[in-house]
Amino acid sequence: MYTVRVSGVRGRRVIVVGATGRLGVAIAEALARRGDKLVLTARDPNKLAVMEEALRAAPLSADVATVCADLTRPSAIDEIVDGVRAKVGHVDDVVLACGPFPRTPFDDLVREDLERTLHVHAVAPLLLVHALKGDLAASHGAVVGLGDAGTTRPYTNHVAYLTAKGALRAGLLALSAELAPEVRVNMVDLGIVADPEADADPLRHHRLATRSRLGRFGTPDDVVHVVLALLDAAWATGEVWGVGG
Numbered sequence: 001m002y003t004v005r006v007s008g009v010r011g012r013r014v015i016v017v018g019a020t021g022r023l024g025v026a027i028a029e030a031l032a033r034r035g036d037k038l039v040l041t042a043r044d045p046n047k048l049a050v051m052e053e054a055l056r057a058a059p060l061s062a063d064v065a066t067v068c069a070d071l072t073r074p075s076a077i078d079e080i081v082d083g084v085r086a087k088v089g090h091v092d093d094v095v096l097a098c099g100p101f102p103r104t105p106f107d108d109l110v111r112e113d114l115e116r117t118l119h120v121h122a123v124a125p126l127l128l129v130h131a132l133k134g135d136l137a138a139s140h141g142a143v144v145g146l147g148d149a150g151t152t153r154p155y156t157n158h159v160a161y162l163t164a165k166g167a168l169r170a171g172l173l174a175l176s177a178e179l180a181p182e183v184r185v186n187m188v189d190l191g192i193v194a195d196p197e198a199d200a201d202p203l204r205h206h207r208l209a210t211r212s213r214l215g216r217f218g219t220p221d222d223v224v225h226v227v228l229a230l231l232d233a234a235w236a237t238g239e240v241w242g243v244g245g
């Protein structure tokens with residue numbers, strides 16, 4: 001397990017956006033395990049409450065706050081920043097792990113698919129970093145965004161999603177220039193992380209896994225390792241670390 005920061009010594013306050021997702025949960029738990037403090041944000045208040053309770057309980061006994069916000073709404077950025085200010089004051093680092101994975105067959109693609117997906121995956125996360133840039137600069141913070149290997153090796157039926165992830169990638173690279181040298185901004189470009197649905201169909205599983213040179217799906221732990229490494233990588237910005245390709 002990756003643990004460069006010694007538990008309890010640095011205790012940075014990290015906001016995880018999309019904290020209740022498969023990868024968000026794994027990232028939040030890993031941050032808590034090494035003694036970082038958390039702000040968790042997502043859309044569903046019930047999932048957030050369950051997660052907050054689990055992280056606060058022993059053995060992690062984590063310092064956790066939650067802020068519920070729907071990133072499709074224009075008010076979401078203010079809601080998140082107001083929640084941070086009211087509950088914990090500030091954040092040091094940001095992990096962007098949010099958003100849906102909508103199937104949008106090209107023949108049926110409509111403007112709404114593109115606009116909504118672009119908004120949740122790129123517009124809102126970039127505006128959130130913009131709103132928190134003073135916090136991040138003051139603490140020499142880091143932003144790590146989860147991207148998708150499909151933006152450079154596309155697959156079908158996901159034009160809206162891949163367009164949005166491409167915008168996030170370009171936006172974060174631009175921010176790495178805008179926010180340097182105080183704030184580092186990096187990305188992880190993921191292959192496919194195993195999910196129960198894919199695992200249930202051995203043929204589909206095999207077909208998708210063989211797309212990867214490593215011949216397997218990733219696991220949440222594979223992603224956690226890279227996210228924590230980039231949060232800590234004090235001499236890296238504007239990097240896109242591809243994993244599972």
Ligand SMILES: NC(=O)c1ccc[n+]([C@@H]2O[C@H](COP(=O)([O-])OP(=O)(O)OC[C@H]3O[C@@H](n4cnc5c(N)ncnc54)[C@H](OP(=O)(O)O)[C@@H]3O)[C@@H](O)[C@H]2O)c1
Pocket residue numbers: 017018019020021022023024041042043044045047069070071072096097098099100101120146147148149190191192193194
């Ligand atoms: N899993 C993979 O194989 C894979 C591969 C490549 C890239 N990625 C990227 O990795 C990240 C995490 O993936 P994942 O598999 O953990 O996704 P996931 O399980 O679907 O979780 C998505 C998270 O985003 C939140 N979210 C969705 N729509 C939102 C909205 N409108 N406003 C606020 N929050 C919203 C969800 O919260 P609610 O439940 O409250 O809606 C949830 O916390 C995503 O950016 C994804 O594109 C994943």
